[in-house]
Amino acid sequence: MTDAKPIRVLIAKPGLDGHDRGAKVVARALRDSGMEVIYTGLRQTPEQIVETAIQEDVQVIGLSILSGAHNFLFPKVMELLNKKNVQDILVIAGGVIPDEDIPLLKEVGIREIFTPGTPTSDIVNFIKNNVKNNVDDEN
Amino acid sequence: MADKESLDNLAKHKKEWEEKILNKVLDKGHERYEKFLTGSNIEVDRMYTELDIQELDYLRDLGFPGDYPYTRGIYPTMYRGRLWTMRQYAGFGTAEESNKRYKFLLSQGQTGLSVAFDLPTQMGYDSGHPLSRGEVGKVGVAIDSLKDMEILFEGIPLDKVSTSMTINAPAAILLAMYISLGEKQGISPDQLSGTIQNDILKEYVARGTYIFPPEPSMRLITNIFEFCSIHMPKWNTISISGYHIREAGATAIQEVAFTLSDGIAYVEAALKAGLAIDDFAPRLSFFFNAHNDLFEEVAKFRAARRLWAKIMKQRFKAQNPKSMMLRFHTQTAGSTLTAQQPDNNIVRVAIQALASVLGGTQSLHTNSRDEALALPAEDSVRIALRTQQIIAYESGVTETIDPLAGSYYIEYLTNTIEQKAQEYIEKIDKLGGAPKAIEKGFMQQEIQNSAYEYQMAVESGRRIVVGVNKFHVEEEPVKGLLRVNPAVGKLQEARIKELKASRDNLAVEAALKELTDCAKTEKNLMPVIIKCVKAYCTLGEICNVLRDVFGEYKASMNI
Amino acid sequence: MDIIQGVLNGDTRSIAKLITLIEERSPKANEILKQLFRFTGNAITIGITGPPGAGKSSIINQLAKKFRNKNKKVGIIAIDPTSPFTGGTLLGDRIRMQDLTLDEGIYIRSMGSRGKLGGLSQASYDAVKVLDAAGMDYIIIETVGVGQSEVDIIRLADIVVLVLVPGMGDDVQAIKAGVMEIGDIFVVNKSDIDGSDRLVNEIRMNLELNPKKSSFKPPVIKTVATTGEGIETLDETINQVYHELSINGIISDRRKQHAQQELQELIKDFYLKKINSSFPAEIIAYTEKILKKEIDPYSAANAILEKEE
Missing domain, CATH: 3.40.50.300 (P-loop containing nucleotide triphosphate hydrolases)
Incomplete structure (x- = not known):
């Protein structure tokens, strides 16, 4: 029998770059580990990502950028989530992100950054270990 | 082809060797793997002999350099005559900064320019557009209007360099800017040489920077073919690209198959638009990837050349030999670079560059060691360029043509890749050709399956990536990465504002109106796009007009 | 905000959260749905x-x-x-x-x-x-x-x-x-x-x-x-x-059918759940017997239902 409460994840590509190989490989790996994965395609604005996450009530948002626009777009997503008072979503990110940018991104609330070469199993495990599956206790 | 008697004799001796010598060793211990595979999962035998290429007919299948089917190369003297063009893809920030980088590269012995545009430019948005936030000047230079192009090429005479521009959906507009810039320098279009990528099909398949739906996009492309066949004889009107298909996860076979299928679609579109095959086909060029599996990559280039020659001659009845020659640019594989131990990437790039030279490339970009981390810094770019120069001047591989020809393994791989690519092309033909196959998601699905399989092979340890899943060390963060000035966006916005205040806005409106009208007809769009560019319409303004008339493309889900 | 009031006001987050509760078959969801039904x-x-x-x-x-x-x-x-x-x-x-x-x-x-x-x-x-x-x-x-x-x-x-x-x-x-x-x-x-x-x-x-x-x-x-x-x-x-x-009258016929089917489904679910929790041992025992061909599944089902009555 499969898990009756699959973890819901939004995989989103903010910004203009069209390189979605990584995002799609991760989406597929998460699906194969039993999660419900919502993929929204290329070129989403931070506003669209946050609104989609709320409508879909996901527990996790995974952001992917390869164009170098992460220092602008990731904090923007976090800012909008805070503005909408959304505190219960785990936000993780991946892409071509220099080590020296990581502390700043973690400071604004991105919980983990997965750089090239990360096994998908690490991402699956990180999500499983960090998502609180306690919807019944909320509200 | 060897005669039957000697082949039989060889087979007999091979069997004896297996029984008397090989099996003893195999009994003692296994080989490292039960099955050996190339980077693209072609099974590799212990060793190859003439038995594996029995069908090979030298004159029919290999021929001579500069002669059909061009397996050994497209020029009779190859690198003995002229080395490949060393062309480093570059561009970032403002036009001023990129201009400086180009002058640096030219001073270091680079022989051609390759312009990288930022994503807003590639997507047809001005720097001030909301979607451009955070992206201006990041992966390339920001070009909003002819003004920026004038700065970008300041002090670089266009008749002295050949320029390659990685631009697709708005290729017609950037080409129009280049033509207008040439005129300002007193150089007529027929003197300009260079390439626009202009390959929209692979954008839908793999790279993602599309704007318009397929049909009007194909029209823009055939408009360019037609315009250039009359006015720009030295210009490569398209660079049919397997590079990004491979980067998205395709195998070498898929790279060849999907690229040539796209090529077939462009030829068919041009023929349908009424062009004659030998009028445009000599200006088609290709762009391939070079991966780590050295022999497979060399074989891939040879197979692609032979297959394309056959397609042009047999399927499209081309008469001009130039129409049958597959000329290509190569870039080393960005997706093989690792963020871990980045100096290892120098070695990877050297092997990949060597593969492309042994495969007979016409031009080459070598990636820099730090590209899994950021845009390349200047000292990294220098090493990358030096890698090409060492191969060119020190390795000796340039002194004879197609030096690996006749290797049993290379010829076997060349045959195998050609045959399997041919099977894919037939499948795509059955689906109704490349555009239909793309619409159905066929290529995308195949590529994603390969990407996923590869990832799983790395995670299971069946494939080793040095420094990633083996030979790992703890590392300090890399210092000195290139940083694009975050103020570029503001700078560009200010520049557009200034432009809009100083240009003749009545002329702009008139030109854009003419473009709207022309887009609704079936007339060639190039002349009116040139008119718009000269009136200093911005790239975004021109693309918005075309968006209104043509609509926008949305990809579907394929995982 | 109270989730019921939120839904009635058309608040996105309340709608989203309630659908999650429904998907996870939380007992809380049923309580809320009961109150929303009249709307x-x-x-x-x-x-x-x-x-x-x-x-x-x-x-x-x-x-x-x-x-x-x-x-x-x-x-x-x-x-x-x-x-x-x-x-x-x-x-x-x-x-x-x-x-x-x-x-x-x-x-x-x-x-x-x-x-x-x-x-x-x-x-x-x-x-x-x-x-x-x-x-x-x-x-x-x-x-x-x-x-x-x-x-x-x-x-x-x-x-x-x-x-x-x-x-x-x-x-x-x-x-x-x-x-x-x-x-x-x-x-x-x-x-x-x-x-x-x-x-x-x-x-x-x-x-x-x-x-x-x-x-x-x-x-x-x-x-x-x-x-x-x-x-x-x-x-x-x-x-x-x-x-x-x-x-x-086709729309109202359909809605009537929908309501009836839903009611029947809910009864079925409810009843099955009840049987499952009242007779877990019997279900296992009868399954074994069916496998050994000692009883057919029809008679087995009847036997369990008779216990319930």
Whole structure:
């Protein structure tokens, strides 16, 4: 029998770059580990990502950028989530992100950054270990 | 082809060797793997002999350099005559900064320019557009209007360099800017040489920077073919690209198959638009990837050349030999670079560059060691360029043509890749050709399956990536990465504002109106796009007009 | 905010959270649904189904914009099959609806079919009720026509739109019997490609041969969803068909059937749960006996039910 409460994840590509190989490989790996994965395609604005996450009530948002626009777009997503008072979503990110940018991104609330070469199993495990599956206790 | 008697004799001796010598060793211990595979999962035998290429007919299948089917190369003297063009893809920030980088590269012995545009430019948005936030000047230079192009090429005479521009959906507009810039320098279009990528099909398949739906996009492309066949004889009107298909996860076979299928679609579109095959086909060029599996990559280039020659001659009845020659640019594989131990990437790039030279490339970009981390810094770019120069001047591989020809393994791989690519092309033909196959998601699905399989092979340890899943060390963060000035966006916005205040806005409106009208007809769009560019319409303004008339493309889900 | 009040006010987060509770079969969800029930029954529910790649999401994208032009609120539920092996799902229907995300009069939810093989789960029925109570004027349910779900859709929707495209094998011949009969409106999408007229004719002929709905003849419409061509007509046709089916009593018949089926399903679920918890040992014991051929499953079921009585 499969898990009756699959973890819901939004995989989103903010910004203009069209390189979605990584995002799609991760989406597929998460699906194969039993999660419900919502993929929204290329070129989403931070506003669209946050609104989609709320409508879909996901527990996790995974952001992917390869164009170098992460220092602008990731904090923007976090800012909008805070503005909408959304505190219960785990936000993780991946892409071509220099080590020296990581502390700043973690400071604004991105919980983990997965750089090239990360096994998908690490991402699956990180999500499983960090998502609180306690919807019944909320509200 | 060897005669039957000697082949039989060889087979007999091979069997004896297996029984008397090989099996003893195999009994003692296994080989490292039960099955050996190339980077693209072609099974590799212990060793190859003439038995594996029995069908090979030298004159029919290999021929001579500069002669059909061009397996050994497209020029009779190859690198003995002229080395490949060393062309480093570059561009970032403002036009001023990129201009400086180009002058640096030219001073270091680079022989051609390759312009990288930022994503807003590639997507047809001005720097001030909301979607451009955070992206201006990041992966390339920001070009909003002819003004920026004038700065970008300041002090670089266009008749002295050949320029390659990685631009697709708005290729017609950037080409129009280049033509207008040439005129300002007193150089007529027929003197300009260079390439626009202009390959929209692979954008839908793999790279993602599309704007318009397929049909009007194909029209823009055939408009360019037609315009250039009359006015720009030295210009490569398209660079049919397997590079990004491979980067998205395709195998070498898929790279060849999907690229040539796209090529077939462009030829068919041009023929349908009424062009004659030998009028445009000599200006088609290709762009391939070079991966780590050295022999497979060399074989891939040879197979692609032979297959394309056959397609042009047999399927499209081309008469001009130039129409049958597959000329290509190569870039080393960005997706093989690792963020871990980045100096290892120098070695990877050297092997990949060597593969492309042994495969007979016409031009080459070598990636820099730090590209899994950021845009390349200047000292990294220098090493990358030096890698090409060492191969060119020190390795000796340039002194004879197609030096690996006749290797049993290379010829076997060349045959195998050609045959399997041919099977894919037939499948795509059955689906109704490349555009239909793309619409159905066929290529995308195949590529994603390969990407996923590869990832799983790395995670299971069946494939080793040095420094990633083996030979790992703890590392300090890399210092000195290139940083694009975050103020570029503001700078560009200010520049557009200034432009809009100083240009003749009545002329702009008139030109854009003419473009709207022309887009609704079936007339060639190039002349009116040139008119718009000269009136200093911005790239975004021109693309918005075309968006209104043509609509926008949305990809579907394929995982 | 109280989740019930939130839903009634049309608050996005409350709607989203409640649907999650429903999907996870939380007992709390039932309590809330009980209180929301009296606020339901006002929306028009439209099922949109058809084979993969027919352009359903693109049609919904365009259609929702038409509804919004008339200032109507729209809820969209897009259902994709869950893998029975891993429990995972890729939900990609939103890709073609991203234009709608920031419109405050639209709510979109992607759902995996979870558990229920091929068909629609109770959760999707309840999610429709939530959107209904939240004041949506139209609720669109998208299902992929590859299994049971496209037939299940008539148990959930007031009217069903069947989307087809030319060039998908043997066209109408390939579509399973039963599927053709559920369509109230037929849409031939991508009608700019070859073969669309032939497909329209095939559908019309097929409808002639199946004169099930004697008085009502389902219209056939051509669209090009990517450009929006034909969507205006689809919008008008939906309203006409809804009107016509309301006048001749078909809509109310359907709603009656839906209510009855739902009641029966709930009784079945409720009863099964009760039996499962009252007689766990007996169920295991009888299963063993069935395997050993000591008893047949029919008699075994009777024996357990008799204990209950």
